[in-house]
Amino acid sequence: MSNIAPTSTTDTAAVLLDGLRAGRRGAAALAGLEPGAYARGHAAFELLSDQRGLIAEHLAGRLVGMGDGPISVLSVGCGDGSLDVRLAAGLMQQVPGRPVRYVGIDPWPGSATLFAAKMAALTADELDADAYVASFDDVPVDETFDVVMFVHSMYYVADVGATLRGALDLLRPGGELWVAVAPSAALNALVGVLAPPLEGHRQWFSADVDKAFVDNGIALDDSVTLDAMVDLSTATDEVLDFAVQARLTPELHGPVRAYLDAVSVPGADGRPRVPHPVDVFAATRR
Numbered sequence: 001m002s003n004i005a006p007t008s009t010t011d012t013a014a015v016l017l018d019g020l021r022a023g024r025r026g027a028a029a030l031a032g033l034e035p036g037a038y039a040r041g042h043a044a045f046e047l048l049s050d051q052r053g054l055i056a057e058h059l060a061g062r063l064v065g066m067g068d069g070p071i072s073v074l075s076v077g078c079g080d081g082s083l084d085v086r087l088a089a090g091l092m093q094q095v096p097g098r099p100v101r102y103v104g105i106d107p108w109p110g111s112a113t114l115f116a117a118k119m120a121a122l123t124a125d126e127l128d129a130d131a132y133v134a135s136f137d138d139v140p141v142d143e144t145f146d147v148v149m150f151v152h153s154m155y156y157v158a159d160v161g162a163t164l165r166g167a168l169d170l171l172r173p174g175g176e177l178w179v180a181v182a183p184s185a186a187l188n189a190l191v192g193v194l195a196p197p198l199e200g201h202r203q204w205f206s207a208d209v210d211k212a213f214v215d216n217g218i219a220l221d222d223s224v225t226l227d228a229m230v231d232l233s234t235a236t237d238e239v240l241d242f243a244v245q246a247r248l249t250p251e252l253h254g255p256v257r258a259y260l261d262a263v264s265v266p267g268a269d270g271r272p273r274v275p276h277p278v279d280v281f282a283a284t285r286r
Helices: 009-024 035-047 051-064 082-094 109-120 160-169 186-194 206-215 237-244 250-263
Strands: 071-076 100-106 127-133 145-151 171-181 222-226 272-275 278-284
Touching: 009 186, 009 250, 035 109, 035 237, 051 082, 051 145, 051 171, 051 222, 051 278, 071 082, 082 100, 082 109, 082 127, 100 109, 109 127, 145 160, 160 171, 160 206, 171 206, 186 237, 186 250, 186 272, 206 278, 237 250, 250 272
Parallel strands: 071 100, 071 145, 100 127, 145 171
Antiparallel strands: 171 278, 222 278
């Protein structure tokens, strides 16, 4: 019998990640995802993950705590509105007839169009919804809100602290800022190695957001981790591109899939799942 201890999956993953890092050292940055590919990959990725449902449930619970009066929400980086339409519908079901103002902003026109269409499909007179094609720095609104939320959009801002301060300025007194952002855990370790820089900065993760709250003197009400899982065992190349936030070249597909296999754990059905947590930060405008 060999006296050599078997290599753990954690050790295997570390070796594979180091191999990817070594292979990329000195190489030109991989291409980023153009907006259409990003949106398609995102939609396909979400079908393999339970995270959106966990976020929807968590944020819906927070919205219940906002009372039963008129309410207004600004969703920054709203994407196609799949999450927001669930939250808007829940607000109207919770208190029938109450006015709901819901604004989404997204830098890609295709996503903003889908957001607007989903909101319009609710056919509710009490819902006043708008979608704008813009980044947060150029947000074209001259109103304040009860809730401003960033769900998986804080990664891309140029300055996290300035963005948090700007978001607080868009809140009414007592309004709440919610930021849902992933930690740099097993899945996002690939992003750190493979994703190209974003206008001179890397993607920000939850530790960066936590630090920005502290550095800017913004008191957190709480932070919660939602432990989601994603099944990438049979993911398409387009989904892998979204997962690593870069257009993978053919020789990278094998090592990336091997790494994802190494960090996977059995799901409830026995199929391998990659841990896919998200941290949700909440702060109130005092």
